[in-house]
Amino acid sequence: MTQKFDVVVIGAGPGGYVAAIKAAQLGLKTACIEKYQDKEGKIALGGTCLNVGCIPSKALLDSSWKFHEAKAGFAIHGIEAKGVSIDVPAMVARKSNIVKNLTGGVSTLFKANGVTLLEGHGKLLAGKQVEVTALDGTTQVVQAEHVIIASGSKPVDIPPAPVDQDVIVDSTGALEFQSVPKSLGVIGAGVIGLELGSVWARLGADVTVIEALDKFLPAADEQIAKEALKTLTKQGLKIRLGARVTGSEVKKKQVTVNFTDAEGEQQLTFDKLIVAVGRRPVTTDLLATDSGVDLDERGFIYVNDQCATSVPGVYAIGDVVRGAMLAHKASEEGVMVAERIAGHKAQMNYDLIPSVIYTHPEIAWVGKTEQQLKGEGVAVNVGTFPFAASGRAMAANDTGGMVKVIADATTDRVLGVHVIGPSAAELVQQGAIGMEFGTSAEDLGMMVFSHPTLSEALHEAALAVNGHAIHVVNRKKR
C-alpha cells in the first residue's frame, strides 16, 4: 500500500532536516529522504554542511589555528613551546569524529520528533508523488500532501582543472589530505577557497590562490575587503587576482596550472590543487518530466519569496534555489516553509542574512555595504573602530581589523555592520539582531556593553557614526 505523508522532504541537509523536524513539531506526518553515504557506506544525515562543508572545514580551521598559535603566537605571552609538530591524520580524524557525532545527532532528532527517514534517492513525480529508490535498487512511491525539495548543491567543475580527488581536489578532497602539501594551489578566492587555503597555509603549505576577478571579495564592503587582502597576504597567502585558469596537467603527483593574467600566460606547479570556483544546484534525476516544477535560467529550482515552486504544494529551499548558498539561509527557509504548510503566515527577512568567512581574523557582515548604499543614492554616516584600540583584543594579542557600522544619514537607522577581526561572526550577529528590530546607531550607542569585550568595538563603531566615540578620535563633529 502507498505510504501517505503530510510532508515529504527530499534531502536532509540543513535545509531539509530542519524543515522535516519543524514540520513534525507542528503535528504534520513527515518523511525525509536522504541518499548520502558516509565512508562506511551508511546513510548519513546533515547534507553538505555537516558532512563535507561548514562543520569539517571549521574543525580543521580551529585545529590549524591552534597549531599556528602554538608555533608563532605563544612567544609573545612568554610561553615557550618547543618542538611543536602536527599529526595530520589525527587532526583529520578529529574532524571526522565531530562530523559523525553531529550527523548521528540529526538521526536522533528525527527519531525523537517522529520524522520517518526514507533511505535512498528521491524523485518528484506528477501529483506530489515521490519515488524513492533505495541503495539496493528497489523502489517505492510515497504520496505527499506537500513536498519540500532540499537537494542542495555540489562543487562546480571547470574543464581546465578536472578533479581527480588525488592531486586536483574539490572542497571535499581538501578536507581529507593526510599530509601537508609543500605547495598548494587554490582556484577561486571565494569563501571556500580562502578558508581551505588558510587551513593548509597555517600548517605550512606554500599557498597560491588564483582568482579570475580583478576585485577581491566583491560582495564585501570595499574597506573590509581591502583590509582582508592585506591581512591574508601578510599571513603568506599569495593571492593572484585577475588570473584565469586555462589548463592544467598532472605529472608525477604534481600539477602544473596554466593561467592568464595582466602580464600574459603564466604557469605554476603545485603538489595539490583545490578547485573552489563555486557550487551549483543539484537537480539531476530529481524531477520527472511531468512534475511541473520549473528551473530558472541558471538551473536553480524556480521559487517565489515564500519558496513555493511552480507547482502548488511543492516547495524548494536552500542551495537548490536562488539566494546565498548558506546553511542558515537554508534552515530558515525550511522553518518558514514548514510553518506555512501548517497554516502560519511565516515570512523570511532576506535582507538580513549574515555572511561569514572563517579566516583569521574572521570577515563577516550583515546588511548593505557602503558602496551598495552609495550606488542606491542613500546618504550614510559611517563609524569605524579598530581592534588595535580594544583592550580585550590587546589582551588576546589579536588586534587586527575593525568594526564598521553604516547608518542612514537622515534616520540614523543601521543599514550595515561589517567586521574584520576576532570573533567577527559573533559581533555581526549582534548587529543583525539590532537591525532586525530597526535599531539606530544611537540606540546601539546607548546600550551598556560589558568591559572588556570585543563587543565594545561594535559599541564604539556605533557611537562613531555620529561622532560620539570615546576611545578613538572622532572624524566627525559632535
Ligand code: FAD
Ligand atoms: P545540502 O547541505 O547540500 O544537502 C542536500 C542533501 O540532499 C544532501 O545530503 C544530498 O545527499 C541530498 N540529496 C540531494 N538530492 C537527493 C535526492 N534526489 N534524493 C535524496 N537525497 C538527495 N555555509 C554556512 O552557512 N557556513 C559555513 O561555514 C559554510 N561552510 C562551508 C564549507 C564548505 C567546504 C562547503 C562546501 C560549504 C559550506 N557552506 C557553509 C555552505 C553550506 O554547506 C550549504 O549552504 C548548505 O549545506 C546548504 O544546505 P541544503 O540543505 O540546501 O543542501
Ligand code: AMP
Ligand atoms: P565562490 O562562488 O564565492 O565560491 O567563488 C568562486 C570564485 O572562483 C569566484 O570568485 C570566481 O571568480 C572564481 N573562478 C571561477 N572560475 C575561475 C577560473 N577559471 N580561474 C580562476 N578563478 C575562477
